[in-house]
Amino acid sequence: MRRYEAWSVPRAAEIIAREKHRPGAALPILHAIQETFGCVPEAAVPMVAEALNLSRAEMHGTVTFYHDFRKSPPGRRVLKLCRAESCQAAGGDALAARAEEKLGVEMGETTADARVTLEAVYCLGLCHSSPAAMLDGHVFGMLDERKLDALVKEAQA
Amino acid sequence: MTTRIFISRDSGALCVGAEEVATALAKAAGLRGLAVDIVRTGSRGLYWLEPLVEVATSDGRIGYGPVAVGDVESLLDAPLLEGGEHPLRLGLVEDLPWLKRQTRLTFARCGIVDPRSLPDYRAHGGYQGLEKALAMAPEAIVEEVVNSGLRGRGGAGFPTGIKWRTVAKTVNPQKYIVCNADEGDSGTFADRMIMEGDPFVLIEGMTIAGIATGASYGYVYIRSEYPHAIEAMEIAIKAVREGGMLGPNVAGSGHAYDMEVRAGAGAYVCGEETSLLESLEGRRGEVRAKPPLPAHIGLFGKPTVINNVLSLATVPFIMSEGAAIYRDYGMGRSRGTMPIQLAGNIKHGGLFETAFGITLGELVDDIGGGTRNGRPVRAVQVGGPLGAYFPRSLFDTPFDYEAFTAADGLIGHGGVVVFDDTVDMAKQARFAMEFCAIESCGKCTPCRIGSARGVEVIDRIMADTDRAANITVLEDLCNTMKFGSLCALGGFTPYPVMSALTHFPEDFGATPKRLQAAE
Numbered sequence: 001m002r003r004y005e006a007w008s009v010p011r012a013a014e015i016i017a018r019e020k021h022r023p024g025a026a027l028p029i030l031h032a033i034q035e036t037f038g039c040v041p042e043a044a045v046p047m048v049a050e051a052l053n054l055s056r057a058e059m060h061g062t063v064t065f066y067h068d069f070r071k072s073p074p075g076r077r078v079l080k081l082c083r084a085e086s087c088q089a090a091g092g093d094a095l096a097a098r099a100e101e102k103l104g105v106e107m108g109e110t111t112a113d114a115r116v117t118l119e120a121v122y123c124l125g126l127c128h129s130s131p132a133a134m135l136d137g138h139v140f141g142m143l144d145e146r147k148l149d150a151l152v153k154e155a156q157a
Numbered sequence: 158m159t160t161r162i163f164i165s166r167d168s169g170a171l172c173v174g175a176e177e178v179a180t181a182l183a184k185a186a187g188l189r190g191l192a193v194d195i196v197r198t199g200s201r202g203l204y205w206l207e208p209l210v211e212v213a214t215s216d217g218r219i220g221y222g223p224v225a226v227g228d229v230e231s232l233l234d235a236p237l238l239e240g241g242e243h244p245l246r247l248g249l250v251e252d253l254p255w256l257k258r259q260t261r262l263t264f265a266r267c268g269i270v271d272p273r274s275l276p277d278y279r280a281h282g283g284y285q286g287l288e289k290a291l292a293m294a295p296e297a298i299v300e301e302v303v304n305s306g307l308r309g310r311g312g313a314g315f316p317t318g319i320k321w322r323t324v325a326k327t328v329n330p331q332k333y334i335v336c337n338a339d340e341g342d343s344g345t346f347a348d349r350m351i352m353e354g355d356p357f358v359l360i361e362g363m364t365i366a367g368i369a370t371g372a373s374y375g376y377v378y379i380r381s382e383y384p385h386a387i388e389a390m391e392i393a394i395k396a397v398r399e400g401g402m403l404g405p406n407v408a409g410s411g412h413a414y415d416m417e418v419r420a421g422a423g424a425y426v427c428g429e430e431t432s433l434l435e436s437l438e439g440r441r442g443e444v445r446a447k448p449p450l451p452a453h454i455g456l457f458g459k460p461t462v463i464n465n466v467l468s469l470a471t472v473p474f475i476m477s478e479g480a481a482i483y484r485d486y487g488m489g490r491s492r493g494t495m496p497i498q499l500a501g502n503i504k505h506g507g508l509f510e511t512a513f514g515i516t517l518g519e520l521v522d523d524i525g526g527g528t529r530n531g532r533p534v535r536a537v538q539v540g541g542p543l544g545a546y547f548p549r550s551l552f553d554t555p556f557d558y559e560a561f562t563a564a565d566g567l568i569g570h571g572g573v574v575v576f577d578d579t580v581d582m583a584k585q586a587r588f589a590m591e592f593c594a595i596e597s598c599g600k601c602t603p604c605r606i607g608s609a610r611g612v613e614v615i616d617r618i619m620a621d622t623d624r625a626a627n628i629t630v631l632e633d634l635c636n637t638m639k640f641g642s643l644c645a646l647g648g649f650t651p652y653p654v655m656s657a658l659t660h661f662p663e664d665f666g667a668t669p670k671r672l673q674a675a676e
Contacts, residue, residue: 023457026439027422031381052439065441065598066422068381084343085538088588089501089576090529122425122592124382125346126172127574128204128499128506137384141172 004038004073011036012044016051026052026062030069038073074117075110077155080134083107083120086127095131095148096120102152116155159192160238163211163218165268167200167353168385169346174225175208181226182210185233193238199354201268202508203255211250214240220250255505255524260486262494263471264347264510267354272389275396278357284402286473290365291410298369299325302472305480306492311337311428311465312540312569312645314491314558317472320462323452324370327460334366334375335437335456335463339421339428341380342541344500344572347508348466352379352386355470356393360416362469364407365476366462367414375416376456378433381423390418425542425596429644430463432598443598444644465570467496488514491557499525501537501574511556518552521575532577536661538585540569542592543649545656546582565659566652582661587615589653593646604647607638611654618665628667631658
């Protein structure tokens with residue numbers, strides 16, 4: 001479980017100043033911003049653009065290209081279910097549908113109580129133990145209905 | 158006397174509870190007053206036996222697995238520390254047939270050593286390759302890699318040494334080594350295993366590449382879905398730098414080489430080398446047209462060697478043992494060994510490193526043990542989301558770059574995903590198009606638009622709307638994508654689609670003519 005800081009211009013400026021000397025600094029900056037605030041807020045984009053001497057449009061293009069960068073913070077817990085071929089072969093489709101039903105959201109959505117964000121991920125590299133999932137950076141494999149239910153319950157707690 | 162116990166910290170072991178087992182074992186041993194040293198290794202790659210607990214005895218390491226937290230007390234009663242009898246006892250791990258049948262060159266240390274200990278790496282033959290390289294002229298190092306016959310393990314199969322030679326011949330004060338660790342193909346996990354289980358071998362391989370080509374800095378671009386690998390690489394790089402093997406004067410040789418980790422941000426296409434370079438430079442991961450080759454104009458416009466994790470991690474073996482020993486394994490133009498990854502609905506999922514030439518059937522039925530749920534194997538996808546689906550009738554295909562090309566497929570990064578007889582191949586073909594549409598960088602039209610249209614056409618086929626005509630449209634579309642796309646994403650998506658249609662026409666409700674199109 002993660003607690004994120006509220007958006008703050010001075011804090012964002014501090015992060016940008018810390019990372020911007022690195023060659024190709026855009027992704028390291030964006031990752032650091034998201035780690036701090038839980039997302040890359042709209043207000044951060046022109047700040048990063050200016051620091052890297054890029055146009056807002058270029059920076060917007062970069063931020064929106066990558067699936068990782070969010071516009072708003074996620075729920076308190078993020079449950080990622082692998083939806084790629086190996087997990088499909090091992091019954092992952094049914095488990096994904098079950099998770100959506102249990103949480104009452106579709107992939108990419110956050111529950112109304114802001115507790116859980118459910119996301120599809122295309123491969124966690126745990127294909128030897130499909131189906132696989134990740135809850136806030138912790139990995140789970142060999143999922144079945146029982147294990148998935150426990151995982152969903154843990155995410156909701 | 159303290160007994161050494163080995164438990165993996167590889168995420169493939171963690172995902173089935175290795176952390177909990179290690180904690181419970183340490184606690185239970187403490188309560189019993191037993192002196193144990195629990196070493197956290199990488200994984201051996203026998204994932205159906207994880208969490209695997211190994212204990213050092215005078216005969217060698219005795220394994221027990223798969224161990225659950227509830228087994229800990231009975232294991233200690235066995236007694237575990239003497240390698241005693243227990244229902245989970247597997248015997249000497251080195252003697253397990255699944256390991257014994259392998260030829261572990263790249264993965265020789267994985268699962269054995271502590272991936273956070275540089276002294277342990279050295280004690281198991283680490284840095285002997287660099288030592289040999291430092292005694293040679295840079296051109297001789299490059300030729301050694303050329304002579305080994307090593308080809309890019311990322312999927313394209315381009316000779317690694319030739320890439321190095323091209324960069325070595327450029328004249329530029331700044332060159333780069335980039336390691337492609339954006340292992341996004343479903344069914345693959347070999348890069349992850351190396352980075353989590355033997356990260357020093359990758360650092361050593363990249364250092365040798367730097368010295369051979371005159372590059373003083375390197376980047377490992379790791380996908381963000383691999384937080385454990387990112388952490389393991391960062392810890393290892395720090396240890397190596399402190400050990401004097403990275404920095405302005407590598408091992409006192411006068412050569413400068415240093416490196417860092419960069420995290421991706423969830424874009425599959427960034428596994429394509431030019432897209433990866435764009436991403437490293439901080440832009441959208443859009444594919445670059447080639448030429449110019451990255452070897453001439455690569456990262457930040459400088460000459461760049463860009464190789465897959467497995468290619469670079471194999472270099473230390475080639476240097477320490479000699480190109481000829483590596484080249485002697487394999488068949489045809491596929492030299493050496495390939496770390497093959499068995500995945501999907503499979504009984505024995507894991508990593509099997511073996512010389513090229515083993516057949517697909519041996520891998521799936523014999524080594525993999527068939528499906529996990531016991532149903533018949535109907536199809537296997539080899540080489541990730543861009544690889545072809547193979548029916549049982551092609552199980553005699555040997556694992557070899559050229560043989561797979563001849564069968565209208567590819568070995569890619571060596572992932573084999575097994576499907577049972579409940580699979581709907583039209584649905585799999587649709588997914589291939591859908592995935593391409595989601596992940597397309599958008600630069601070229603055949604990929605960006607073709608994949609979206611592909612989904613629609615397959616939907617019409619599945620709904621039996623003008624089926625025969627739409628199958629023809631799908632074939633045409635695949636041809637356009639195959640020959641008109643800038644990179645392998647759009648160019649190879651036709652492999653899973655066409656192989657599904659060709660080998661499993663009944664799932665599309667039709668029996669189309671066998672295609673000559675793939676030529």
